[in-house]
Amino acid sequence: MILILLGPPGCGKGTQAKRLEDAHGLVQLSTGDMLRAAVASGSEMGQQAKKIMEAGELMPDEIMVEIISERIDQPDCANGFILDGFPRTTPQATALDKLLDAKSLSLGKVIVLKVNEKALVERITGRYSCSNCGAGYHDTFQQPKQDGVCNSCGGTEFTRRADDNEETVRSRLGAYHAQTAEIVPYYEQRDIVAEIDGMQDIDNVTVAIQGVIG
Ligand code: AP5
Ligand code: MG
Numbered sequence: 001m002i003l004i005l006l007g008p009p010g011c012g013k014g015t016q017a018k019r020l021e022d023a024h025g026l027v028q029l030s031t032g033d034m035l036r037a038a039v040a041s042g043s044e045m046g047q048q049a050k051k052i053m054e055a056g057e058l059m060p061d062e063i064m065v066e067i068i069s070e071r072i073d074q075p076d077c078a079n080g081f082i083l084d085g086f087p088r089t090t091p092q093a094t095a096l097d098k099l100l101d102a103k104s105l106s107l108g109k110v111i112v113l114k115v116n117e118k119a120l121v122e123r124i125t126g127r128y129s130c131s132n133c134g135a136g137y138h139d140t141f142q143q144p145k146q147d148g149v150c151n152s153c154g155g156t157e158f159t160r161r162a163d164d165n166e167e168t169v170r171s172r173l174g175a176y177h178a179q180t181a182e183i184v185p186y187y188e189q190r191d192i193v194a195e196i197d198g199m200q201d202i203d204n205v206t207v208a209i210q211g212v213i214g
């Protein structure tokens, strides 16, 4: 099964992708996580990504398509994958169609998470993650069971993303509306889009997604 999780920054793509990984044996392919790994490695592409991500803008399509093309060829993707953060522009969506066609693969569902703008900003500005295993948390909405200790690995160090400040969030939202939202109608022509109310709590969003993918 190949799924796309689509929606604005902070809508819950990463949170839900992790749950689908566990429940369905699919692999989460988060282009944002891949770019953050490139930034941490200090590579030339990472240096370019750092500037673009901190400005809340999008990386060039050619680079992103190449990253995904190489990634979906890896053996762990053979049972299916969840695209989280890709495609993000119409050229990325058409390039993905070509990549999948060449492998005789087809898209299952495109799941669109709808969340209002005030909630997006609240979610993003309160988000942090475990420095050791990457598990995601929120100051208010998703706290660790034991204060300051990661549920998944017991780690006690946490980090916040450099682009998770209110100013950058505004430009990320601008990029979503200007360049990404238009791919929803692109997929609607194929009748594979499922819109989910992403304002529900995390567990109920998961239940709604499960209802769509079966
Ligand atoms: P990326 O990392 O993809 O960021 P994003 O799209 O802005 O999305 P986020 O990761 O911020 O949000 P999310 O939807 O995953 O929400 P989460 O589950 O964490 O991309 C970063 C940058 O990389 C881009 O700006 C761009 O520069 C570049 N980039 C990446 N891909 C690219 C591409 N294809 N082309 C070009 N450039 C690209 O949830 C957020 C918080 O809310 C968490 O704290 C969570 O605990 C909480 N939460 C989640 N669900 C709920 C809920 N239902 N109720 C309450 N709280 C909730
Ligand atoms: Mg994410």
Ligand code: ZN
Pocket (backbone or CB within 6 Å): 130, 131, 132, 133, 134, 135, 150, 151, 152, 153, 154, 155
């Ligand atoms: Zn951890």
